[in-house]
Amino acid sequence: MQTRPYNFSAGPAAMPDDVLRQAAAEMLDWHGSGMSVMEMSHRGVHFGRIIEQAETDLRELLGVPADYHVLFMQGGALAENAIVPLNLSRAAKADYVVTGAWSQKSQLEARKYCDVHLAAQVDASHGYDRIPPLHTWQPRPDAQYLHYCANETIDGVEFHDVPGRFGLPLVADMSSTILSRPVDVAAHTCIYAGAQKNIGPAGLTLVIVHRDAVGHAIPACPSAFDYAVAARNGSMYNTPPTYAIYIAGLVFQWLKRQTEGSLQGIAAIAERNRKKAELLYRCIDASALYYNRVAKPDRSRMNVPFFLRDETLNEAFLQGAQSRGLLQLKGHKSVGGMRASIYNAMPLAGVQALVDYMQAFERDH
């Protein structure tokens, strides 16, 4: 039963009620330890159990092969824009595909550390609205890796499959799509994600990286952000964000409960997400007031930006939404308009409530 408003924030984003309730109940005493998780030594037996279970559950949910490290780090995807080339570029060549604001930031930051080439990009003069066709991509065969952003949180552009590999190690920023659908981890050499969308609280960064890719950081790489150092120390070279890892672990457990009785695992989550997105896009496409400018096959199932043809109605739209318990719908300041982020924790009923409101608002204006 929904007792709280529906929160469409792009991140930090809505968490499952069950997770928050459990966290509140355990706040002063985790499992009879006499301690809050916040108060535990990261090297103690209790937290050891927490981080181990979180890693096990994540590996199960995503099907992470055994020859990949799972690292719990800090700094978010923006820090990874530097940390990835520091670890993986060998100060040589790295290729990037630009499909939105996030991959654009990634390639700009990488230029500090290596020779960057844009294997593909979109003319963004009218906004990022599609993925360039794969046959137009021109990565360099001697690049150390090919980087793409699996879901552009601001622009609402998503890769629904792994793009061609072009014979290169693939690196993906999956911040706003991870755990929303099955991912072929083995097709990538490195996947990273800020936690604050589908994983848990801001301040935790998840890195999944192939064993053979670590250990080649360039000298300028801070030890705390060297994947090899993090892996060797079980993510405890620097004190990890313990409480955020604990919450992420609760989210993983929640996801497993959601998929119980289903042989599909995370595919069942993906199906639910597909339905949510479909409902919302159908409403937008059927409307004379709202529009979304992303090419249909490339539309994000997590972040749905939409605009009102009459922008003078924006404020009224947001106020009406707020008063109906539909929160944080304002679009990113760089693109304007609206954005509904509908991550795993958003139920279909929340999307339905938004659609009902959008239709009522259109009728009334």
Next chain:
Amino acid sequence: MQTRPYNFSAGPAAMPDDVLRQAAAEMLDWHGSGMSVMEMSHRGVHFGRIIEQAETDLRELLGVPADYHVLFMQGGALAENAIVPLNLSRAAKADYVVTGAWSQKSQLEARKYCDVHLAAQVDASHGYDRIPPLHTWQPRPDAQYLHYCANETIDGVEFHDVPGRFGLPLVADMSSTILSRPVDVAAHTCIYAGAQKNIGPAGLTLVIVHRDAVGHAIPACPSAFDYAVAARNGSMYNTPPTYAIYIAGLVFQWLKRQTEGSLQGIAAIAERNRKKAELLYRCIDASALYYNRVAKPDRSRMNVPFFLRDETLNEAFLQGAQSRGLLQLKGHKSVGGMRASIYNAMPLAGVQALVDYMQAFERDH
């Protein structure tokens, strides 16, 4: 009233019960917002109020002058070992004082980015047990800064005053002493601290840096860790660890309540901490079983390492402590023995309970 065990962890460490209770109560709905703090956009009005209040309270508690930035960052003190020289060394000369395991790590990491000279160090063949006399320090007059660790969490060695400035900008790692006593912020160009001792959850790093010191990062500095970028964006260039900042804010409010009715502010906290440390050191010094090897004037008031002359009793000591609700007393693995961390959240009654137990254990063995 104490209802939970006493937790002597060095960090992540005990939190005030009041703070945990409030966090639990507000977990699903912060101040009628309908959201957990974990779920709020960092750019929204609600979180804006939280971070602003946290900064205001911190500035008041520490007396931070207006020409200093207060930055909420990520990575902990270990990441700062790189981030400080990336920001402040100009790839030139930087001088370090080594008084324990932490400052030793700091100077080693800094060598990646600049020309490091040890202005003073202790012969650590028998452990770090004192601060080298100031008249023996030999910093280079053309160093960009002089770095020291105000409190060595592992070794239990603490500077109780700002060391001489030697005409150089001072940089201090204050992770395990910040907010435990008044600090002359203006005597430093930069102070940094991992949060997980006296501030809040692991994963938050506090940086207090003079305005004029930022803006000179070397090219290898990741944008997310460039103090100037963080300052320009109000700590929101990358998504900050919002929940940890919220908890830190609750701790600051708790500290203010502790010092209410006192004109002294944080000096009242310091006096309480002095009494706690005195009680424990007196017990150790009066004992035939326990000893602490740090020179008396340099002993830490936050981290009290002690050893049993008969080390075969270590296990029995720890087990007895655990059964009496005295938790996480095992010393750091690199030095062995015991360590009682008695940060702000540890009441005098907790130290008294430890002393009572230590005396009983000595009588029984």
